[in-house]
Amino acid sequence: MESMAKLREEYRFTAEDAGNLLDLMPVAEEYLNGLSDHFMQYLTDIPEAQKIIAGNSSRDRLEAFHRHWFRTLFQGTYDDEYLRSLKRIGQAHVRVGLPVHYVNAAMNHVRHAIQHMIHDTFEDRDQRRLYRESVDKILDMNLAVMTSSYRDEEMRKVFVSR
Template sequence: MTQDFEKLTGYAKQFSGLTPELETLLQQIGGQIKPRLAQVTEDFYGQLATIPQAAAFLEGRIDTLKAAHMRWLESLFSGRYDQAYVEYMYKVGNVHVKVNLPVEFMAGAMTLINNRLIGTLVETYGGDQAHLAKVLEAVSAITGMSLLVMQQSYQEASLAEELEKFLKISGMSRTLFTNLALAYKDK
């Protein structure tokens, strides 16, 4: 199955509430927030290490995972929330699928990340409640968008798995299935 990333980008932005105004705000605060993201990453992986079910996914890879996590966190405040960003997040989701990371780990991890980011944002902008509220909205929108896109990878993988089961049970070839699907696509 081929993902329409342009359509997914629009859908994810709409569903998460990521507006051009919030995108601009994320870019504007990047200079103040990026220096604090290393601590967010350390705290996040420290918390993950206390969850026994997560240990197998971290073992022997913590430094690599932290580096990838930092790049992603920095991208949240860099202002490219376009189709290329969505394709990247979809690929990250695919990696999670390939290592058999349970889908609920992504939602749980995003909650842990948001909790760390919220603390950082309150420390940085707590003196201006109106600005803080907008910043929290922007961060919630971009992390929500990211999660939505990554979870789309799981949905695609599940559909592909179901198709493979159907083809095996029915004895139908993939070519025949594809031709039938194309023949009835517009009906």
């Protein structure tokens, strides 16, 4: 993934999507504590995740990282700096040996939590659909970049072993 402009084009992520996410920022701030608790509880329930956290981080550090990430979803600016930050996150997970499956599963939980947030906040059906579509795009773009780090690592291993 060379540039954010290319990624945005591939996902048909428009300026309207960026504006929708920025609109959601105040709502996301309101839901942040609940979502963060939900996410941390999800991690606590997975014994393998617990081992990874114990060996590489701490609950507080991890919570702070994940809260910050959640906020950046709604920051409204999605440029190459944003892309670099997503690559760093992907590399951090590869470094701690987190199976990619958990990244996908965690994202699924985050997606559902945000869907509930939108559903509970907005009455207008069309508005809800537009917000949901923008959220889906940014989460899928996040996932695309984060999971590509695993493939990059595989490729690196293949080349190093030659």
